[in-house]
Amino acid sequence: MKEKYFVKVAKFEILKPANGMTWKEFRQLLMSVRYRVFRLANLCVSENFLQFHLWRKKEIDKIPTLKISELNRQLREMLLEEKKTSDAEQTRICKRGALPASIVDALSQYKIRALTAKSKWRDVIRGNASLPSFRNDAAIPICCHKPSHRRLEKTSNGNVELELMICMKPYPRIILKTEKISGNMKATLERLLANRGNSDTGYQQRFFEVVQDRQEGRRWYLHVTYKFPASLLRLNPQVIVGIDLGFSCPLYAAINNGLARLGWRHYESLGKRIRNLQNQVFARRRSMQSGGNASLTMDTARGGHGRKRILRPIEKLAGRVNNAYSTLNHQLSRSVIEFAKNHGAGVIQMENLEGLKEQLTGTFLGSRWRYHELQQFIEYKAKEVGIEVRKINPQYTSRRCSECGYINIKFDRAFRDANRKDGKTAKFICPKCKWEGDPDYNAARNLATLDIENLIRQQLINQGIPSEREETPVL
Numbered sequence: 494m495k496e497k498y499f500v501k502v503a504k505f506e507i508l509k510p511a512n513g514m515t516w517k518e519f520r521q522l523l524m525s526v527r528y529r530v531f532r533l534a535n536l537c538v539s540e541n542f543l544q545f546h547l548w549r550k551k552e553i554d555k556i557p558t559l560k561i562s563e564l565n566r567q568l569r570e571m572l573l574e575e576k577k578t579s580d581a582e583q584t585r586i587c588k589r590g591a592l593p594a595s596i597v598d599a600l601s602q603y604k605i606r607a608l609t610a611k612s613k614w615r616d617v618i619r620g621n622a623s624l625p626s627f628r629n630d631a632a633i634p635i636c637c638h639k640p641s642h643r644r645l646e647k648t649s650n651g652n653v654e655l656e657l658m659i660c661m662k663p664y665p666r667i668i669l670k671t672e673k674i675s676g677n678m679k680a681t682l683e684r685l686l687a688n689r690g691n692s693d694t695g696y697q698q699r700f701f702e703v704v705q706d707r708q709e710g711r712r713w714y715l716h717v718t719y720k721f722p723a724s725l726l727r728l729n730p731q732v733i734v735g736i737d738l739g740f741s742c743p744l745y746a747a748i749n750n751g752l753a754r755l756g757w758r759h760y761e762s763l764g765k766r767i768r769n770l771q772n773q774v775f776a777r778r779r780s781m782q783s784g785g786n787a788s789l790t791m792d793t794a795r796g797g798h799g800r801k802r803i804l805r806p807i808e809k810l811a812g813r814v815n816n817a818y819s820t821l822n823h824q825l826s827r828s829v830i831e832f833a834k835n836h837g838a839g840v841i842q843m844e845n846l847e848g849l850k851e852q853l854t855g856t857f858l859g860s861r862w863r864y865h866e867l868q869q870f871i872e873y874k875a876k877e878v879g880i881e882v883r884k885i886n887p888q889y890t891s892r893r894c895s896e897c898g899y900i901n902i903k904f905d906r907a908f909r910d911a912n913r914k915d916g917k918t919a920k921f922i923c924p925k926c927k928w929e930g931d932p933d934y935n936a937a938r939n940l941a942t943l944d945i946e947n948l949i950r951q952q953l954i955n956q957g958i959p960s961e962r963e964e965t966p967v968l
């Protein structure tokens with residue numbers, strides 16, 4: 494079987510240049526290189542488009558393969574003519590072209606190739622797309638696939654350093670800021686450093702990007718794109734992520750071996766967009782109903798056509814709402830899988846929604862199939878990375894105290910709705926151990942508990958709650 498790989502990006506702040514280079518010199522060099530990247534990338538795009546145009550007018554037989562190295566030489570001439578850079582800078586960066594091969598290679602491999610497909614140009618000619626363009630604050634891509642290329646290294650004094658191959662030797666050396674990075678990032682960095690030969694059986698550095706943040710005091714960052722075989726993803730079947738499809742937010746995830754959680758604030762902007770669209774649909778529908786119904790009952794000349802005409806934009810809008818929901822579901826499910834992977838969880842537990850009917854009306858996502866779609870997305874994405882998905886009977890999962898296991902029978906939907914404050918559901922408070930917290934987090938923590946269905950059954954007996962009592966499931 495072919496080995497599966499994951500590609501990820503790790504972001505590190507550049508602490509400072511090493512070897513006595515000042516920030517001022519370093520920044521000047523970076524900005525000069527970045528300007529060349531911007532010029533070369535745009536030159537490539539326009540040149541390619543021109544060739545496509547000639548081919549389309551049958552002036553040339555076939556589109557020549559893009560010679561970015563040739564353009565690199567031309568750009569050097571152009572820069573010299575324009576006197577954009579000083580002579581010293583000119584020779585410092587490169588003698589043969591505007592940019593060194595490590596950047597030109599990376600540009601053609603990772604930045605330009607995707608943009609120069611014929612289908613792209615067709616879209617441009619039809620007016621469906623504009624010519625792709627690069628901004629002056631574009632990232633500087635640097636290759637690291639050849640043995641001679643520089644990669645991350647740990648120095649004897651514990652620094653993580655990299656020689657940036659953005660100019661001629663000596664390459665400027667940077668020190669990464671490795672203090673205060675998260676435990677996951679630290680583990681990733683260790684694995685990258687451990688794979689000295691950059692072999693594809695370990696964490697493999699693919700390419701770097703030097704990026705300046707537009708906010709945050711315009712600091713410089715190094716993005717490391719890396720690849721690793723799926724078999725290195727260590728998933729522990731004892732670590733469980735619980736997912737609660739809640740009322741106040743569509744999804745809340747918690748884990749059974751710590752306090753980590755994934756809540757609504759991660760998706761706030763998308764949620765706002767959906768609410769906005771949904772309000773537009775409601776407003777349109779309302780206005781149509783008052784006018785539209787009349788034209789249906791009265792046999793006027795306008796009759797059907799008028800209604801049809803009004804209906805059409807609503808259908809369009811509703812389609813957009815559905816698309817936005819699917820996008821949201823994709824983002825939600827992707828983030829859940831990321832969350833599980835980052836915590837090494839081998840199992841995801843979520844509510845079994847079968848037989849839940851219209852219980853979900855009035856909740857954030859509004860209708861049942863959207864939850865269904867979300868669960869399907871989570872299921873197939875989990876399967877791809879080898880995470881087991883278990884469906885849990887949701888009864889009492891939102892009324893059990895995730896701290897001590899006591900079931901707070903009064904904390905049902907009616908109670909929560911009655912105690913709603915500023916659009917927020919009431920806090921879950923355990924009458925027994927006095928633990929209190931976000932109700933969605935509490936439910937997610939319960940769902941992340943091993944053997945939760947049995948625990949709840951046992952607890953019901955202990956508290957003398959008749960088990961035959963047929964309860965409509967309450968989320």
Ligand SMILES: [Zn+2]
Pocket residue numbers: 894895896897898899923924925926927928
């Ligand atoms: Zn408790």
